[in-house]
Amino acid sequence: MKILLGAWFTLPRLGTASFSSLMKQGVEYDRALGFKMGAGTDVGAALRTLRSALGEDVELNLRCVVCGVEACPGCSYSSFCDRSKVSPICLCAEHSSGIDAFEVYQKTFAATMVG
Amino acid sequence: MWVEKYRPKKIEEMIGNEDCRNVACLWLKKWKPGGKAMLLMGPPGTGKTTLATLLAKQFGMNIVELNASDTRTKDKLDKKIGEAIRTVNLFGERSLIFLDEVDGLLGRSDYGGVEFIKEAVKLTQNPIIMAANDQDADEIKKLGSVCVALTFKPPPPREVEVYLRRIARLEKAEVSDEDIVAFVTSAGGDLRHAINSLQSGNTIASGGFKDKSSAVGDAFEAFFDSADPAAALVALRSVSLPPIEKVRELYRCLVRSSLPPEKLSDALEVLSRADMLMGKIMKNQEWRLLRYLDNLLAQELLPIIRGQNVRYATDDLPFSTLLRIWNDSKKVKEISLRYARRSHTSGSGARSQDLPFLFSLCGAKGFREQLEKTLDLDETFEKFLQKEAGR
Numbered sequence: 384m385k386i387l388l389g390a391w392f393t394l395p396r397l398g399t400a401s402f403s404s405l406m407k408q409g410v411e412y413d414r415a416l417g418f419k420m421g422a423g424t425d426v427g428a429a430l431r432t433l434r435s436a437l438g439e440d441v442e443l444n445l446r447c448v449v450c451g452v453e454a455c456p457g458c459s460y461s462s463f464c465d466r467s468k469v470s471p472i473c474l475c476a477e478h479s480s481g482i483d484a485f486e487v488y489q490k491t492f493a494a495t496m497v498g
Numbered sequence: 499m500w501v502e503k504y505r506p507k508k509i510e511e512m513i514g515n516e517d518c519r520n521v522a523c524l525w526l527k528k529w530k531p532g533g534k535a536m537l538l539m540g541p542p543g544t545g546k547t548t549l550a551t552l553l554a555k556q557f558g559m560n561i562v563e564l565n566a567s568d569t570r571t572k573d574k575l576d577k578k579i580g581e582a583i584r585t586v587n588l589f590g591e592r593s594l595i596f597l598d599e600v601d602g603l604l605g606r607s608d609y610g611g612v613e614f615i616k617e618a619v620k621l622t623q624n625p626i627i628m629a630a631n632d633q634d635a636d637e638i639k640k641l642g643s644v645c646v647a648l649t650f651k652p653p654p655p656r657e658v659e660v661y662l663r664r665i666a667r668l669e670k671a672e673v674s675d676e677d678i679v680a681f682v683t684s685a686g687g688d689l690r691h692a693i694n695s696l697q698s699g700n701t702i703a704s705g706g707f708k709d710k711s712s713a714v715g716d717a718f719e720a721f722f723d724s725a726d727p728a729a730a731l732v733a734l735r736s737v738s739l740p741p742i743e744k745v746r747e748l749y750r751c752l753v754r755s756s757l758p759p760e761k762l763s764d765a766l767e768v769l770s771r772a773d774m775l776m777g778k779i780m781k782n783q784e785w786r787l788l789r790y791l792d793n794l795l796a797q798e799l800l801p802i803i804r805g806q807n808v809r810y811a812t813d814d815l816p817f818s819t820l821l822r823i824w825n826d827s828k829k830v831k832e833i834s835l836r837y838a839r840r841s842h843t844s845g846s847g848a849r850s851q852d853l854p855f856l857f858s859l860c861g862a863k864g865f866r867e868q869l870e871k872t873l874d875l876d877e878t879f880e881k882f883l884q885k886e887a888g889r
Contacts, residue, residue: 389517422517445654448516460655463683470514470629473654485664488657493510498886 653685
């Protein structure tokens with residue numbers, strides 16, 4: 384199973400114990416949208432809960448801050464980057480390669496910023 | 499220092515932890531008396547302190563900052579920030595209270611610091627932000643449950659790479675893709691480490707890439723010629739060397755200068771304090787203290803060496819001097835070993851504690867001959883001991 388950090392995803396029924404654990408670990412839940420791992424989630428613990436409840440490997444993917452797609456495919460740091468331990472938003476190959484990549488990143492973040 | 503030069507001036511100039519930054523902005527925008535405090539948790543170098551400082555700046559608030567691991571007792575905390583927590587200024591403007599490293603405080607409940615924080619969080623008239631490195635400590639978890647808790651994580655490597663490429667571009671440094679990847683991977687998510695690596699790599703001219711912006715020697719010369727500490731500070735900041743190398747270079751210049759002994763002693767005392775500051779920074783990873791290094795050198799070292807014709811020394815010691823040091827150190831080692839055997843002490847102890855006194859006593863009549871006889875020293879030591887006695 385693949386999970387995009389910061390995006391909603393659906394799960395099959397896991398049972399009360401696993402659901403309760405996920406809530407304690409800061410996974411957000413919305414009846415209509417499903418589950419989401421956000422800023423307050425203990426990603427490492429939630430990942431262990433999911434692996435144990437689903438009985439399969441769960442692959443995490445970081446989201447591109449600019450376009451919102453999966454940022455990890457083709458990343459040269461994929462073997463080095465522990466996705467459960469880094470902050471959940473990244474830049475995809477396209478948006479990290481331009482000469483003005485940082486300025487684009489900055490503008491995108493500023494547009495979403497509160498205050 | 500590129501770390502200082504490229505320190506974010508706005509929240510949007512930071513990288514990583516985008517969600518946390520947004521939540522923190524929203525929290526401060528909506529905060530009212532009686533609202534929850536904020537707890538920022540995460541490893542060093544992930545931007546907790548920077549975010550707190552920039553939040554205050556961006557929302558036009560004064561920041562009252564306290565390192566909680568330095569002030570631990572309830573009375574002292576109350577004296578330092580009690581008023582700031584309970585009151586607003588005459589115009590009704592609020593301050594942002596920032597308690598850094600609260601995990602250092604929570605370890606000692608007997609000091610009353612924990613009680614103070616719990617009360618402060620309830621009674622405050624101003625928003626409080628706390629920062630902690632150790633998010634797994636039980637007390638931090640308890641504190642987190644009554645606060646808006648945000649976990650800071652290292653930025654992903656690709657974001658670090660983008661940031662480094664931007665700095666390299668602005669500094670007009672030619673850096674290969676392999677070098678950038680090496681800096682990113684060796685930093686392990688610590689942005690300060692990555693920037694320092696980029697800067698120090700940039701100053702190594704051989705084979706790699708060269709710094710075009712400033713020459714180290716020119717910057718040091720500008721420091722020595724500075725008329726006042728402000729100019730000295732500017733000169734020091736333009737030295738493209740890692741901070742510890744900066745201290746070492748200054749040491750090298752000072753010991754080769756012709757400063758009078760008392761001036762040299764004062765100057766080395768200042769350098770010693772700078773070195774201790776660097777030791778503390780490296781040991782505890784307290785990189786925020788780095789901002790004091792250049793200030794310390796500019797404010798305290800410059801007045802001692804100003805007008806004393808201290809120059810930047812590029813060459814190594816002359817070979818004759820090096821040879822003498824080498825030969826003398828061999829003799830010192832031999833004497834200290836023989837003395838240690840006689841006095842049942844260690845060689846290093848003899849070298850550091852006893853030999854200076856023995857050498858100075860060699861000026862007394864008959865002492866040197868007695869020492870040579872006791873330690874069974876041959877005639878090659880005679881000249882050496884005479885010279886040491888005459889120092």
